[in-house]
Amino acid sequence: MSSLFHLSRRDLLLGSAALAATTSMPKFGWAAPDPSALARSTKGMVTSPHDLATRAGLEVLQKGGNAIEAVIAIGATLSVTYPHFCGLGGDAFMVISDRKGNVRTLSGVGQAAANPPNYTDSVPIRGPGSALTAAAAVDTWDQAFDFSRKSWGGKQSWASLFQRPIEYARNGFPVTPSQRFWQSFEEKHLKDWPDVRRIYMADGRMPEVGDKLVQPELANSLEMLAANGGRDFYEGKLAERIVAGLKAMGSPLTADDLARCRARDEAPLRVKYRGGELLGLRPPTQGITTLEIMGILDRFDLAKYPEGGVDHYHLMVEAVKRAFIDRNRYIADPEFVDVPVNFLLSKENLDAHAKSIDLAKAMEWPHVFKKADTVYMAAVDSSGNCVSMLQTVYYDWGSGMVAGDTGILWHNRGASFRLDPKSPNCLAPGKRPFHTLNPGMYLKDGKPRVLYGTQGADGQPQTLAAILTRMIDYDQDPLTALTKPRFLLGKTFSDTRDSLKLEQDAGEEVFKQLAARGHEMSPIPAQSPLAGHPGAIRIAEDGTITGAHDPRSDGRALGL
Incomplete structure (x- = not known):
């Protein structure tokens, strides 16, 4: 595992010239970007986990496009170049702000089929039974694009934002180390995913890093989307092909389910932090969970504790535990259950959680681990408008099923539903599932x-x-903050214990002291992929913009 991810940081990425279309998979030479560079600008910036996607967003800014137009181009490109983590058949979320801090969010969660199957023990994790929710990513782009035109004076055409994605789907692009790793990781399941084998394994073999991947069916779908607009995915000719493909593969979704799919335009949730405000999305996302964690930590003077020291890690982990208990108890679709949002972020609740933390002793764990994969992207334009965004197909490779001849891999977010009627996240017709995605923004x-x-x-x-x-308490730049050791509480792909995973470069003394406080410790390699692939952009008071994408990923930030 570690060798592949060292490769991704050391040897990727990518020449952006158009690639000749063939069905074979030749190796490509490329000029690797410098992932250690901190991007700087005063005019604009983009970041994503894939160099080609970041460049697609930068091109939009260079043409005078705004931040919304840039992230749509990035998201569409990632739907081609990062198929294992996101795509047209998934969900998406945006936090959108102008330079004055007027903020709105788009919560693109596809709802459950109106007539879901009568599952017995649980919703299937993969296969057609897991493809039971509509996909809201494209509607999220569509609504954001409409807002861009009406409120920000957006000038880029919808079709122009799909130029690069169509090019890479039609002509090909080099397979990344991340895609290679996750395809190899699921190798034992590939026999059950004929669509994945057909599209992502030319000549029936596992691709190597640098092999060219072409997706002509997806290119056709992107061309239809570019020509006919976003709602074509839900109500037009493309929708007809998608529905036919979903029906053929055994999904319960119908044309009416697709037509009813809409992202929600909502005011953000807010919590005070260090004289500013952290903003996140409303349920059914866990945006409130991140805000609750930070609200608890705001009750402690972290600056008096060494960054990366035992107290820093201990306080973060203990705040996470308390917020996760609240999350698992309450968070679901607020259109179906009562979610006490105001209470969870109230002074009363945050104070109580903070007071319950013992600086010398860890609270006992475990609780249920939730798996998912996704991609983060962000953009700031020359006017100071900005967008923070996430896209996903839930598990790596989603449901493992493609909708007919569309080339669109469908997500398996419906697998996050529960069948226990006592669960707030119990499956119901038209209900939106709990979502782990929560992009955010900090205002000062x-x-x-x-x-x-x-x-x-x-x-x-x-x-x-x-x-x-x-970044906020210790004033680190984005690259430094992203590079430092991180932790993960709970089960992972390779460790079923509910232990505290911590990257080894945190230091032996930190491990010893955390263990002494009662944390069950499990070391993971430095710069481990288990620690996530975040991105961050900072906008200073003088207008200077700095940004980076995680060195653990295949991406980068680029300034205008």
Whole structure:
């Protein structure tokens, strides 16, 4: 595992010239970007986990496009170049702000089918039974694009934002170390995923890093989307093909389910932190969980504790535990259950949680681990408008099923539903499932100062706590904050214990002292992929913009 991810940091990425279309998989030479460089600018910035996607967003800014237009181009490109983590058949979330701090969020969660199957023990993790929720990513782009035109004077055409994604799907791009790793990781399941084998394994073999991947069916779908607009995915000719493909593969979704899919335009949730405000999305996302963690930590003077020391880690982990208990008890679709949002972020609740933390002793764990994979992207334009965004297909490779001849891999977010009627996340027709995704934004003096988000399911709030405390409490630049050792509480792909995983470069003494306080410790390699793939952009008071994407990923930030 570690060798592949060292390769991704050392040897990737990518020439952006168009690649000749063939069905074979030749190796490509490329000029690797410098992942250690901190991007700087005063005019604009983009970041994502894939160099080609970051460059697609930068091109939009260079043409005079705004931050919304840039992230749509990035998201569409990642749907091609990062198929294992996101795609048209998944969900998406945005936190959108102008330079004055007027913020709105788009929560793109596809709802359950109107007539879901009568599952017995649980919702299937993979296969057609897991493809039971609509996909809201494209509607999120569509609504954001409409807002861009009406409120920000957006000038880029919808079709122009799909130029690069169509090019890479039609002509090909080099397979990344991340894709290679996750395809190898699921190798034992590939026999059950004929669509994944057909599209992502040319000549029936596992691709190597640098092999060219072409996706002509996806290119056709992207061309239809570019020509006919976002709602074509839900109500037009493309929708007809998608529905036919979903029906053929055994999904319970119908044309009516797809037509009813809409992202929610909502005011953000807010919590005070160090004289500013952290903003996140409303349930059914766990945005409130990250805010609750940070609200608890705001009750402690972290600056008096050494950054990366035992007290820093202990306080973060203990805040996570308390917020996770609240999350598992309450968070679900508020259109179906009562979610006590005001109470969870209230002074009363945050004070009580903070007072319950013993600086010398860890609270006992375990609780349920939730798995997922996703991608983070962000953009700031020359006017100071900004977007913080996440996209996902839930598990790596989603449901493992493609909708007919569309090339669209469908997500398996419906697998996060429970069948226990006592669970707030119990499956119901038309209900939106609990979502781990929670991009965010930090405002100071009412203006955007930090854009942030990460891949990692349960790890998302934990990774964000580490990044935000380092950037806000310890005044670290984005690259330094992203590079430092991180933790993950709970089960992982390779360790079923509910232990505290910590990257080894945190230091032997930190491990010893955390263990002495009662944490069950499990070391993971430095710069481990288990620690998430976050990105961050900071906007200083003087307008200087700095940004980076996690050195553990295949991406980078680029300034205008």
